[in-house]
Amino acid sequence: MLKHIVLFKLKEGISEAQVEELATGLGRLPEIIEEIREFAFGRDVIGSERSYDFGLVSLFDDLAAMERYQVHPDHQKVVAIVKQICASVVAVDFEI
Secondary structure: OEEEEEEEEEOOOOOHHHHHHHHHHHHHHHHHOOOOOEEEEEEOOOOOOOOOOEEEEEEEOOHHHHHHHHHOHHHHHHHHHHHHHEEEEEEEEEEO
């Protein structure tokens, strides 16, 4: 199994509607992309200096499954939103 964790730092001035657009896009992915085994995401609730604004944790059977997810057209639509509203995105992927 492969755990995929992504953290998003939003650009200054991003509206709540734009964040909702991201959440809506992400929320649709588990229904559409069969490779997804687990999928959870949400806004940071701590707001510390080192916090990112939004996070995603997902699970895939293996690296090949995650790679299929990453190029899926519906995932790419969400990536386009991320590129518009995020100043920084970091990720880590590890086997469990």
